Amino acid sequence: MIGRIIGALVGREMDRRDGRGGAKGAAMGWLAGSAMRRMGPLGMILGGSYVAKKAYDRRKLDKMRRGY
Template sequence: MIGKIIGALVGREIDQRDGQGGVKGAALGWMAAGALRRMGPLGLALGGAYVAKKAYDRRKAARSV
């Protein structure tokens, strides 16, 4: 279950990068969730770290404005 949540967050971050909503982020999130699940605990840690880094960068950018 945690892997699916992290996959969804990774997909959302990827989808926000291009600025268009849609299926691309959902599909990439689904693929990322599968890849993270196959990698085991290391994959969950890497996916969580990616999402945390993006959230940190977004918050840091909002503070500097």
């Protein structure tokens, strides 16, 4: 279950790059989730760290824009 959630988050982050949304992100999330599950714990760590890095970068950029 956690792998599916991480896969969905990875798909969302990958889809945000082009900014259009749609089925492409869902398909990429499904593929990334299934690849992470096949890799085992290492895949979950890699996928989770990818999502965490993107969230950290987005938060840092938001703080820079606000001037904090």
